[in-house]
Amino acid sequence: MKWQGRRQSSNIDDRRGRSGGGGGGISPFLIAPLIKLLFSKMGMVIVAGFLLLMWITGTNPLTLIQQFMGGGNMTNVANYQSSPAEQELADFTAVVLADTEDVWNELIQDYREPKLVLYTGSVSSACGSASSATGPFYCPADEMVYIDLSFYQDLKTKLNAPGDFAQAYVIAHEVGHHIQNIMGISGKVQSMRGKISDKEYNELSVKLELQADFFAGVWAHHTQKMKNVLDPGDIEEALNAANAIGDDRLQKQSTGRIVPDSFTHGTSAQRMRWFKKGFTTGDFAQGDTFSATDL
Numbered sequence: 201m202k203w204q205g206r207r208q209s210s211n212i213d214d215r216r217g218r219s220g221g222g223g224g225g226i227s228p229f230l231i232a233p234l235i236k237l238l239f240s241k242m243g244m245v246i247v248a249g250f251l252l253l254m255w256i257t258g259t260n261p262l263t264l265i266q267q268f269m270g271g272g273n274m275t276n277v278a279n280y281q282s283s284p285a286e287q288e289l290a291d292f293t294a295v296v297l298a299d300t301e302d303v304w305n306e307l308i309q310d311y312r313e314p315k316l317v318l319y320t321g322s323v324s325s326a327c328g329s330a331s332s333a334t335g336p337f338y339c340p341a342d343e344m345v346y347i348d349l350s351f352y353q354d355l356k357t358k359l360n361a362p363g364d365f366a367q368a369y370v371i372a373h374e375v376g377h378h379i380q381n382i383m384g385i386s387g388k389v390q391s392m393r394g395k396i397s398d399k400e401y402n403e404l405s406v407k408l409e410l411q412a413d414f415f416a417g418v419w420a421h422h423t424q425k426m427k428n429v430l431d432p433g434d435i436e437e438a439l440n441a442a443n444a445i446g447d448d449r450l451q452k453q454s455t456g457r458i459v460p461d462s463f464t465h466g467t468s469a470q471r472m473r474w475f476k477k478g479f480t481t482g483d484f485a486q487g488d489t490f491s492a493t494d495l
Contacts, residue, residue: 201364300419316371446471
């Protein structure tokens with residue numbers, strides 16, 4: 201994929217090196233009451249006592265304020281040094297995210313762009329905490345995509361899916377979940393949890409994931425049409441990645457058994473088919489996996 205020297209998205213929240221990945225801090229609903237308290241007589245007494253305590257203990261008050269306001273481990277952030285190879289992956293990710301913005305702004309009126317969080321080790325999101333072992337994910341509650349760049353190495357070595365466009369497919373798939381969120385599709389699926397059997401809910405989950413694969417294919421179609429950035433073999437890299445993360449293949453590798461009723465993302469064949477359909481047609485309207493009679 202031709203990506204160097206192209207526009208990088210500004211919707212990147214780089215939390216690499218921050219303990220816990222941030223995401224905590226004071227609720228915005230408490231800010232106004234706290235300001236009111238600060239300027240009251242009692243508030244002034246509290247502040248004076250706070251500053252006196254900091255002076256006695258030799259603590260920098262700015263450090264506590266940053267932690268209180270949710271700044272995370274700011275020292276780690278300031279001192280974090282990525283390797284040239286890791287920074288190249290971060291730059292690549294920002295370019296791919298920019299490409300998704302260009303495509304979906306063209307296809308969807310009043311498109312609301314998601315943010316992408318880069319983190320190391322673990323992260324806190326509005327959907328809860330996660331570790332890098334979770335893999336890339338999208339949180340509909342805060343409309344953010346989360347990725348630890350080490351996943352790209354896992355994609356290459358553990359899943360045998362190398363190539364920059366395999367990595368681009370992963371990002372585009374997670375942005376596909378954002379499309380589903382702003383369209384209300386994922387919310388409808390989520391609302392069915394507990395109302396239907398686990399088997400039936402898993403079937404809906406599979407359809408949701410296959411649609412995100414389709415949207416990734418649509419993105420690849422229009423990115424190539426708009427920018428002519430694909431190299432020979434790029435689509436094969438994406439298809440290989442889709443094949444590598446099929447439920448049947450992952451189950452076979454981990455347990456030696458395949459249990460279709462437990463599938464939540466679709467088989468390798470299904471994932472490749474829907475990505476390829478999106479790329480071949482480029483037609484956003486042909487991605488209704490929920491009405492499809494043959495997945």
